Amino acid sequence: MAKKTPQEPNYFVMTCEGLYPAAAVRKVTKVPGGPWFDGQPLKIRVPEPVVFAVDPDYPGELKPFYKGSVPLMRDDLVKALTEAGVDNLQLFPAVVQDKKKKKEHTNFKVFNVIGVISAANMGDSTVMGTSGATKIDVDFDSLVLDESKIGGALLFRLAESVSAIVVHKRIKEHIEASKIPGMTFYGPGEWSG
Numbered sequence: 001m002a003k004k005t006p007q008e009p010n011y012f013v014m015t016c017e018g019l020y021p022a023a024a025v026r027k028v029t030k031v032p033g034g035p036w037f038d039g040q041p042l043k044i045r046v047p048e049p050v051v052f053a054v055d056p057d058y059p060g061e062l063k064p065f066y067k068g069s070v071p072l073m074r075d076d077l078v079k080a081l082t083e084a085g086v087d088n089l090q091l092f093p094a095v096v097q098d099k100k101k102k103k104e105h106t107n108f109k110v111f112n113v114i115g116v117i118s119a120a121n122m123g124d125s126t127v128m129g130t131s132g133a134t135k136i137d138v139d140f141d142s143l144v145l146d147e148s149k150i151g152g153a154l155l156f157r158l159a160e161s162v163s164a165i166v167v168h169k170r171i172k173e174h175i176e177a178s179k180i181p182g183m184t185f186y187g188p189g190e191w192s193g
Helices: 075-083 169-177
Strands: 011-016 025-027 050-054 072-074 089-098 103-113 140-142 155-158 161-168 183-186
Touching (some): 011 169, 072 075, 072 089, 075 169, 103 155, 161 169, 169 183
Antiparallel strands (some): 025 050, 072 103
């Protein structure tokens, strides 16, 4: 019997963990509570620009991607995503102020991902704790996706853990070719969160 070769994954969880030291930022502008993580178009009025500040206790290089309560993305990453075919982002102007360096970075957007897909393979994934949650906020120790449930989407939030943004291999490869620093992609069994 021939040994089965593992299939190369088509989907990865996208994060930004490869910069050190990376600057921490905090939101300054009050933004109305909104469904930033439910995959639906925002119906709230988003102030323009949304202002963030570099935390002086955690200086470093600004990351191209922050996953906070109001997610933030640098323009070069937005450009790479759109060039690769991503068309399901709502984007709003943002400014990152660095008072210590007396700089304002206007090359950022806050963003909303439109689209949530239930694609976790719960049988092959490892879940932390015993909360019993199966949607929105599952704590994965090791996430494995069921690609048959994705239907060719290029970028989406994972329904079982909406903090996870999943991208197609084509998007990953384009971001890597664009040489955007710090971007990290986790394959089957590699992401925990």
